[in-house]
Amino acid sequence: MPGTTPKARALGAELRKAREAAGLGVRQVAAMLETSHATVSRWETGHRSPKPEDVSAYLAKVGASAEVRQQLVELARGADGPHWLSVGMPEQKPQLAGLLEVERTAAYIATVSTLLIPGLLQIGDYARAIMRQADVPASEIDTRVAVRIGRQEIVTRRNPVRLDAFIGESALHADIGGPAVMVDQLHALLAHAERPNVDLRVIPMQSDWHPGLDGPFLLVESLDGAGVVHLENRISGLFLHEPADIEVYWSAVEKVRKVAMSAEDSAKLIAEVIDTKESTI
Incomplete structure (x- = not known):
């Protein structure tokens, strides 16, 4: 459906942020633009994509500011396209805003x-350790960690999202940030x-091929039933x-589920890894 794309949602969220920063209401902006408040509301929720001139x-x-206007006008181009690819940090920042908006309105x-x-x-120290080793500028790390931790509010809030998390066994045995950080992460x-x-499940190292071996992915179903997939690597997002x-x-998730351990066995394995790591601290 036109206007319900991740890019349209990201654009809408940024428009809403700019309006709220100005202390204006939806009806006030609609009157200024000589359009209906329903139209402005649909722009801000991503249910309709405004034209660049709008x-x-x-x-x-x-x-x-002129900088914000330039960025969002560019973001409005192709907002109804079949996919959204961003390459490089300047392009990935608005995509992160889109991801936050998609997750915020997710049911599953x-x-x-x-x-x-x-x-x-991820806990903060684990995320920070990754970012340091990935050469993220030191001046940006605290902000990025805060954003990443803030994403978890959808899991812990009242009326939380349903989350199925499939984690490779090798991720449990890594020492990212050192044994103490990993122990804290595993307890989390x-x-x-x-x-x-x-529903947290571990994918055993000795498993048959499954789609997770093609790379990590995030599948989101929104409250209105629309689906979105997000793929990410070091320099790009899709x-x-x-x-x-x-x-x-959806098929990939079910294939991964078939090779993953049960929730009970997964928790038992994580506890065993914690015991092993704690003995080395």
């Missing part, structure tokens, strides 16, 4: 990660696993939302 006019009315999320603890379940996993909305693509990843 975005420019909107931002002029709310007094946004499946995350598959064979080599690292998924971002939605066990705490999450006790939540009624979280959103998919076409029904045929989403169906491929």
Whole structure:
């Protein structure tokens, strides 16, 4: 459906942020633009994609800076496209905003990660250790860690998202940040696993081929039933939302589920790894 893409949601969230920063209401901005408040509301929720010229006019009315206007006008181009690829940090920042918006309105999320603890379940020290080794500028690390930890609110909030987390066994045995950090991270996993909305399963190292070996992915189903997939590597991110693509990843989740351990056995294994690591500290 046009206007319900991740890019449209990211654009809408940024428009809303600019309006709220100006202290204006939806009806006030609509009156300034001589359009209906319903139209402005749909722009801000991502249910309709404004044209680049509409975005420019909107931002002029709310007094946004020239830099913000340039960025969001560019973001408005192709907002209804079949996918959203970003390469390089400047392009990935608005995509992160899109991911936060997609997750915020999610009913269900499946995350598959064979080599690292998924971002939605990382503790701060674990995330910080990754970012330091990945050469993230020191001035940006605290902000990025805060954003990553903030994402977890969807799991712990009232009326939380349902989360299926599939984590590769090798991720448990790694020493990212050192043994003490890993012990804290694994304890955090066990705490999450006790939540009624979280199904955490470990993918054993000695398993047959499964789609998780192609790389990590995040599958999100929103409250209105729309599906989104997010793929990410060191320098790029990709959103998919076409029904045929989403169906491929629903199938992938079920294939991973078949090779993963039960929730009970997964928790037992994590506890055993904790005991082993604690003996070395």
